[in-house]
Amino acid sequence: MQFADRLNNVETSAIRELFKLLGKPGIISFAGGFPDSAMFDVEGIRAASNAALAEEPGAALQYGATEGYNPLREQLAAFMTSKGAKDVAADNLIVTTGSQQALDLLGKTLISPGDKVIVEGPTFLATIQCFRLYGAELISAPIDGNGVKTDELEKLIAEHKPKFVYLIPTFGNPSGAMLSAERRKAVLEMAVKHNTLIVEDDPYGDLYFGDAPPPSLLNLSASVPGSRELLVHCGSLSKVLSPGLRVGWMIAPAELLGKATMCKQFSDAHTSTFAQATAAQYLKAGRMPGTLANVRKVYAERAEAMGDALRKELGDAIEFVQPQGGLFVWARLTGAGGKVADGNVLAKRAIEKGVAFVPGTPFFCANPDHATFRLSFATADVDKIREGVARLGQAI
Amino acid sequence: MQFADRLNNVETSAIRELFKLLGKPGIISFAGGFPDSAMFDVEGIRAASNAALAEEPGAALQYGATEGYNPLREQLAAFMTSKGAKDVAADNLIVTTGSQQALDLLGKTLISPGDKVIVEGPTFLATIQCFRLYGAELISAPIDGNGVKTDELEKLIAEHKPKFVYLIPTFGNPSGAMLSAERRKAVLEMAVKHNTLIVEDDPYGDLYFGDAPPPSLLNLSASVPGSRELLVHCGSLSKVLSPGLRVGWMIAPAELLGKATMCKQFSDAHTSTFAQATAAQYLKAGRMPGTLANVRKVYAERAEAMGDALRKELGDAIEFVQPQGGLFVWARLTGAGGKVADGNVLAKRAIEKGVAFVPGTPFFCANPDHATFRLSFATADVDKIREGVARLGQAI
Secondary structure (H helix, E strand, O other), rough: OOOHHHHHHOOOOOOHHHHHHOOOOEEEOOOOOOOOHHOHHHHHHHHHHHHHHOOOHHHHOOOOOOOOOHHHHHHHHHHHHHHOOOOOHHHHHEEEEHHHHHHHHHHHOOOOOOEEEEEEEEOOOHHHHHHHHOOOEEEEEEEEEEEEOOOHHHHHHHHHHEEEEEEEEEEOOOOOEEEOOHHHHHHHHHHHHHHOOEEEEEEOOOOOOOOOOOOHHHHHHHHHHOHHHHEEEEEEEOOOOOHHHHHEEEEOOOOHHHHHHHHHHHHHOOOOOHHHHHHHHHHHHHHHHHHHHHHHHHHHHHHHHHHHHHHHHHHHHHHOOOOOOOOOEEEOOOHHHHHOOOHHHHHHHHHHHHHEEOOOOOHOOOOOOOOEEEEOOOOOOHHHHHHHHHHHHOOO | OOOOHHHHHHOOHHHHHHHHHHHHHOEEEOOOOOHHHHHHOHHHHHHHHHHHHHHHHHHOOOOOOOOHHHHHHHHHHHHHOOOOOOOOOOHHHEEEEHHHHHHHHHHHHHHHOEEEEEEEEOOOOHHHHHHOOOOOEEEEEEEOOOOOOOOHHHHHHHHHHHHEEEEOOOOOOOOOEOOOOHHHHHHHHHHHHHHOEEEEEOOOOHHHHEOOOOHHHHHHHOOOOOOOOEEEEEEEOOOOOOOOOOEEEEOOOOOHHHHHHHHHHHHHOOOOOOHHHHHHHHOOOOHHHHHHHHHHHHHHHHHHHHHHHHHHHHHEEEEEEEOOOEEEEEEOOHHHHOOOOOOHHHHHHHHHHEOOEEEEEEHOOOOOOOOOOEEOOOOOOOOHHHHHHHHHHHHH
């Protein structure tokens, strides 16, 4: 069977192969990129779903507008406004089938084969593959503990004139990094200066452990004239409420939103109205602040436990920035004292010792740093984290 | 803003413009392509959703496998088997976000720009646009009251060597036609003879009014050696249970299914597990046969009422084949006695008289027949159908 040429641009994820090993009995996994199922507000979601079926059964089970179910769009606009966004009304966003679909719609709407797109090195693996399927040539912008290096980013923009720049500024996957306030402002200013579209993917921004992070690019855009017209913001309920609902959203300039809606019409017609009506009822019921407080508290404890254990068990064998939010520790093997310095090698040894994580190389679209790896602290409890990191210490 | 080149291949549907007029008070609509909300089994869906959240809350709300939620794949395999399909196990299908996503994945997986695809003339509008977004050149195969004319189809296959042939063999949208048993066999035989992939889209096959239709291409493939390896079958719960769940599925040869799964991973990661778990519980509860019997009975009455009214009120001004299933009457203006002979002209006049339907031209990828139009009998009750057709008689 002859497949489309675009499939030559991607390969099945190396991570998928690794995930097949996770079924091994007794393994402690830091490999996942997902929230802890034990923390889902099942009772709240059940109540919301029953309210949707009681109050609006026809609408909740029927075809809906491609743009999204209007009561949900209203609730999401209010949610974004409550978090400090200006001028976000229902009409300024569309609902997507998870924020993965927002990425897909950006690819479909914007990328012609050969177009350049700048992403962080490292960035979300499924972003790399998604954009490559549309023929994008990806350019890697380097990061440090404060997120993307804006001086380097501006040089790359000037050189490559990309179709857009894709960033996860807050507690990024896999880096866990938080883009500093000054760099956020610099990103918006260079967007205006170079007339370059910026995509802010923000599934983790609500998962902060101490002080709130600096304002999102969306919030900050109100103070950088012209930047809002060059900004796309992608949000998601997956990390804070439930991935299984597949409810994300995209805020974008009107013309882009219109084209993305047309593309979505032929992708899946619309996101499940049943899931959308459930999400709308959940937000309306006012349970989100309590849910957020709960997940922040639990993940903060786990992040702290993991950081402490890593410092104790691995010492100078790794370096990492203690995460201030999100789900991930991004670490780098130093090779100190002749210890293992390659994340892929360590991943194989670690599986033998009964602990799993994801090596860093697949997260780079170019020039991978082989010393890196990603640990998720989200799904194991504090005791398992200590035990798993101890095993990691043995593997190293 | 500069969009991707592929957007030049499509335009926003003419039908969307028409749908904006449907808000006019008092209008009777035969325009929709959707089932009647009043017939949704709300109680059954509520019970299924609550069972999913009670029995498997973690799985129902967590990320899931891209291929689909396994209990649902098992139920769908059993459902297909109960309808006479051979060798359909859970592994032979993937769950899609409505069958619209199956079309999108076929486009993404198979179509390179310039590839040819044969569709019926007329066919489902969103299929045309979906495949064109991937750069397909569409070839129109003519139909009659017994579905696609297989002699003509074989000539087109030999001439154009298409990437695949897309058919809605049973109660197609918009044609309502039922491909005859002989022609079904001929389609499978020509697939083998010309080594051509056939896509059978079958959202309406369960909605028959009298005797069951001839076996689906999938069921028939067991008796045509080699044909199963050249056949894709798309199914959906949208027309029989609820479109709002967005649960469809695709049965295909293993290699194609693998590539489509990879593409789906970057389209929306997976279909809502909440909706999938709900659908699985619904099927498991054994309510589907009763639901099918109910919708068949109601739509059969409405189809009969519409046929009778059309013959009485419009007489020789139109010709049509009385539908034996599905949601649609496909009619052709004869122009008899100097009466209006253009579907678009009639649509405008009809709106003024308080009745809406969709003219036929947008359903053709080439050489539109301007005399055609589509009437849905699904969403209006028998009295409204009589009143609406009477208004249509005035408009003509």
